Amino acid sequence: MDREATSNKFLDISTVTSWVRGRGVYVAFVVLAIFNLIVTPNFASVATLSTLLITVSPIVLVSLGVALAIGTEGIDLSVGSVMALASAFLPLYLGYGWLVGLAVALLVGALAGLVNGSLVAFVGVQPIIATLAMLVGGRGLAQIFAGGQSLLVTDPVVLWLGQGRPFGIPAPVIVAGAAVLVVWFLARRTTFGRYVVAIGGNRSASYLSGHPVRRTLLAVYVISGLLAALAGIVATARLGASDPSNIGLLIELSAITAVVVGGTPLSGGKVKIMGTVMGALLIQLISNTFIANNLPFTWAQVLTAAIILVAVYVQKGRGVA
Amino acid sequence: MSTRPADTESAVRSTAWRERLFTTLQRRGAIAVLILVVAVSALVFDNFLTEQNLENIVLQGAFLGLIVVGMTFVIISGGIDLSVGSMVGLGGILAALTVQFSWPLALILPPLACGLLGLGNGLLIAKANMAPFIVTLAGLLGIRGLALAFANEKPIGIDGGSPFDWFGQGQILGISVPVIVVVFAFAVGGLVLARTSYGRIIFAIGGSEESARLMGLPVDRTKVIAYTTSGALAGLAGALLAARLSAGDPNAGLVWELDAISAVVVGGTLLTGGVGTMSGSLAGVLLLSILQNLINQVGTLGSYAQQVVSGFFLIVVVVVQAYLTRKERS
Numbered sequence A: 001m002d003r004e005a006t007s008n009k010f011l012d013i014s015t016v017t018s019w020v021r022g023r024g025v026y027v028a029f030v031v032l033a034i035f036n037l038i039v040t041p042n043f044a045s046v047a048t049l050s051t052l053l054i055t056v057s058p059i060v061l062v063s064l065g066v067a068l069a070i071g072t073e074g075i076d077l078s079v080g081s082v083m084a085l086a087s088a089f090l091p092l093y094l095g096y097g098w099l100v101g102l103a104v105a106l107l108v109g110a111l112a113g114l115v116n117g118s119l120v121a122f123v124g125v126q127p128i129i130a131t132l133a134m135l136v137g138g139r140g141l142a143q144i145f146a147g148g149q150s151l152l153v154t155d156p157v158v159l160w161l162g163q164g165r166p167f168g169i170p171a172p173v174i175v176a177g178a179a180v181l182v183v184w185f186l187a188r189r190t191t192f193g194r195y196v197v198a199i200g201g202n203r204s205a206s207y208l209s210g211h212p213v214r215r216t217l218l219a220v221y222v223i224s225g226l227l228a229a230l231a232g233i234v235a236t237a238r239l240g241a242s243d244p245s246n247i248g249l250l251i252e253l254s255a256i257t258a259v260v261v262g263g264t265p266l267s268g269g270k271v272k273i274m275g276t277v278m279g280a281l282l283i284q285l286i287s288n289t290f291i292a293n294n295l296p297f298t299w300a301q302v303l304t305a306a307i308i309l310v311a312v313y314v315q316k317g318r319g320v321a
Numbered sequence B: 001m002s003t004r005p006a007d008t009e010s011a012v013r014s015t016a017w018r019e020r021l022f023t024t025l026q027r028r029g030a031i032a033v034l035i036l037v038v039a040v041s042a043l044v045f046d047n048f049l050t051e052q053n054l055e056n057i058v059l060q061g062a063f064l065g066l067i068v069v070g071m072t073f074v075i076i077s078g079g080i081d082l083s084v085g086s087m088v089g090l091g092g093i094l095a096a097l098t099v100q101f102s103w104p105l106a107l108i109l110p111p112l113a114c115g116l117l118g119l120g121n122g123l124l125i126a127k128a129n130m131a132p133f134i135v136t137l138a139g140l141l142g143i144r145g146l147a148l149a150f151a152n153e154k155p156i157g158i159d160g161g162s163p164f165d166w167f168g169q170g171q172i173l174g175i176s177v178p179v180i181v182v183v184f185a186f187a188v189g190g191l192v193l194a195r196t197s198y199g200r201i202i203f204a205i206g207g208s209e210e211s212a213r214l215m216g217l218p219v220d221r222t223k224v225i226a227y228t229t230s231g232a233l234a235g236l237a238g239a240l241l242a243a244r245l246s247a248g249d250p251n252a253g254l255v256w257e258l259d260a261i262s263a264v265v266v267g268g269t270l271l272t273g274g275v276g277t278m279s280g281s282l283a284g285v286l287l288l289s290i291l292q293n294l295i296n297q298v299g300t301l302g303s304y305a306q307q308v309v310s311g312f313f314l315i316v317v318v319v320v321q322a323y324l325t326r327k328e329r330s
Helices: A002-006 A013-022 A024-039 A046-071 A079-092 A098-123 A127-145 A156-163 A171-189 A191-201 A203-208 A213-239 A251-261 A273-292 A298-320 B003-044 B051-076 B084-098 B103-126 B132-150 B163-169 B177-195 B197-207 B209-214 B219-245 B256-266 B278-298 B303-329
Strands: none
Touching (some): A024 A298, A046 A079, A046 A213, A046 A273, A079 A098, A079 A127, A098 A127, A098 A156, A098 A213, A156 A171, A171 A213, A171 A273, A191 A203, A251 A273, A251 B132, A273 A298, A298 B132, B051 B219, B051 B256, B051 B278, B084 B132, B084 B256, B103 B163, B103 B219, B163 B177, B177 B197, B177 B278, B197 B209, B197 B219, B209 B219, B256 B303
């Protein structure tokens, strides 16, 4: 109400502010990119761009799953540990061929998601607790199966997923890009996507309307597990070795940040896929900016925290009004 | 004819009895499990009940316990505080940086600074109406960044000899000082939660914030105080831990927020707010630290298995709670 009062005929401030509110993450990204163009040496180069895109790929992959979970008014804290699980299992079965290795790694991710999803959908455990248990236990399992060590990956097909460059585009970027398109299609163009948003908006209303609430929740966590496994595979392939102790460590925080900064409210009922991708790019660009300019990296964390608060504060107005 | 009402009456009484059992199990279950675990461990492991081992268990849980007291208030009010682990790191660094100037300052500054950060969390949550999860997640990232930046990303040693050491390593009547502090914190926390109007308001807010507001209760102030307390206790835990280890480690308290949430939930406090006890949280902390101790005793299990067991334990407890709560409702 106040906002309408402040608008004038020449420049409709409320339109501008609401436009910025909806696309704050894009604006912030552009501002930071321009800042980098001026300050950072060699920023406008193919090498810089491809480094940014490669490092952001695993974050984008897990963020997509987290975005879906948050859309249902849930959350998935276990994505980092699921990455570690996939990373641990990948080299164990590569002896049977790359297809088996990849299939097993993805299957492990789907299974972890199935456990999360079952606890959430059928037992009624809160998503934060169910996936917290998987966060704690999953990485332990990964380390047990890997025997506490990192195993080399030599299979050329798997390595290509992390290091290949078809047509000059890094393979992880292609994998992440494809995943973005698939999840965007799922969220925007299928009944499944509508169910996700409906459950997040009002679970009982959704249930009473005859939506398959439990099946949808189960599917959301399985998809999140699959995407996390894919991220684990890509990260392992990039390293050329499994590393269950470090792969995906604390990535759930980056993912939640990306989703929230991208405009998906934690209260559910809305999923912003492209916003999430931009959110991931933004937080990666922040840390790259600090590294490229030899600034202490820890301050990047402080800046990220400030950006989260500002982004959520700015978006809040829209959600409430 | 005449037996029928008696039948129904006894049926009603038996369901009421069963309901009460379920409710008691759900709310006091952690204490029952704790007693069971201690009894079994004492029978299976010869050196479980030794003075040394019991002290190890209690000391292990002491620093986490301080955080859990604050977290219990926050969770019962329907919120969450993810920033406490980072505050432990910052508290330790502040203590290590200031102890060379004055040891009382090293003890006072960490809880004060972290209390102020908690106040910031509380104001953003209560006044700006932002989600606790997000605000304190930003706190988790930003405060850890501050701790690392202040410490140049390296642990800072504390020279021995100052009275500050006593607060981590000293003993009163054979009991370690941090243990005494945490017992005191649990006692005060328990009393405030169960016996004061502040505690009642916390429960009212957790049950239904809207109703609490309509009843004219000071919702905002109560929430701000809860987050401030949580921050101050985390800072104190960081200072005591630094005194114990003779060093401030910027990475201290990493993922402790998750351990604290686990302990609170294991203790029978519902994450949805409105239900919980301080004694349950205490039992939760002790259970987690006994679990760790048992895994160390078995010895053949590595630290990896420890994580798996902790995760599994959390799930079992929560599933049982979900089952009991459902019974209670139906």
